[in-house]
Amino acid sequence: MILPIPRWTDAVVAVPAPGAGAGNWVGAPSVVLTDDGEYLAAYRLRAPLGLGRGLATVLARSTDGVAFTEVARVTKDRFGAESLERPALVRTAEGRLRLYVSCATPGTKHWWVDALEADTLEELPTAPVVTVLPGDERHAVKDPVIVRDGAVWHLWASVHPLDVPDHEDRMTTEHYTSPDGLTWRHAGTALRGRTGSWDARGVRISAVFPVEGRWAATYDGRATAEENWEERTGLAYADDDGVFHAEGAAPVAESPHAGRGLRYLSVVALPAGGYRLYYEGTRADGAHELRTELLRPSVPAVPAS
Structure with a gap:
């Protein structure tokens, strides 16, 4: 069995950071593979605080999963938003494309x-804009991860409580279900941080995928408010009620550079087995780049005749 866990050293840069230094980020990807083998991507382009923050969602395509050609942008002005965060790009049962924007x-x-x-x-x-998760005066909702399982749509979103000023970075992952991907019902908390652990301050599911008959997820976690924007990746498994439980006492993937940020994993399962992974990673200068790596299933050795 191969798990879709980033290794960093095997990755290449799919989209370089938009500039040098902290706050110049490209990433938060969502990538799908079409039936004819084309990779379609949506990812966030961000400037430092005071210079625009999340500027746009970039839409791009690739034939090899590595070199992407930008075809369009959805800017924050389209929504009257101050900033944009992670999008989710999905294909409907009818073959149309649906883009969810934070x-x-x-x-x-x-x-x-x-x-x-x-x-x-x-x-x-x-395309016409439809609000699907409005949040409320007590909760901020963003960063959707979406999986269609038969007739049921599942969505996992990071939810930030707004009850304590200057502590809005705290987050849990909440689970929602829908018959059509537009009208959502809250189904409960999917993942919480663990007191005293590296993920105590907040957890954000980044990808959900099947492993040996049950759901597994990677998630972004941090221990403190100061680690905001430099989350690292953990692994969790769901029980029969759909509640995820974190595995291990440490992250399973992180950047080797200061800050150690490795977040927003997007997992593309390949028809022949294995995965292509996409994620946002911190460079040595503090900028974030969009990286990709290929994980192939191991091939058993052929015994000598």
Whole structure:
């Protein structure tokens, strides 16, 4: 069995950071593989605080999963948002593309999620906007991860309590279900941080995938508010009630550079087995780049005749 866990040393840069230094980030990817083998990606482009924050969701395609060509952008002005965070790109049962966008309410710590739907990537920026997770005065909702399981849509979102000023970085992952991917019902808390652990301050599920008949997830975690934006990746497994439980006492993946950020993993299962992974990683200068790596299933050795 091979788990979709990043190794960093085997990765290449799919999209370079937009500039040098902390706050210049590209990442928070969501990638899908079409039936004809084309990779379609949505990822966030961000500038430092005071210079625009999350500027746009970039839409791009690739034939090899490594070299992407940008085809369109959805800017924060499209939603009247102060900043954009992680998108989710999915294909509907009808073969259309649906883009979920995390939007920041100007002048507040509140977030909500909108959706756009179109036949092609190029048409998404001008598609009608539908609010699917509004949040409320007590909760910010963002960073959706979506899986269709038969007729049921599942969504895991990071939810930030807004009850204590200057502590809005705290987060849990909440689970939602839907018959159509537009009208969602809260199904409970999927993952919480662990007191005294490296993930105590907050946890954000980044990818969900089947492993030996049950759901597994990677998640972004941090111990303190100071580690905001430099989360590292952990592994969790779900019980029969859909509640995930973290594995181990340490992250399973992190950057080798200062800050150690390795977050927002997107897992693409390959038809022939194995995975292609995408994630946002911290460079030596503090900028974040979009990296990808290929994990192939091990091939048993052929005994000598």
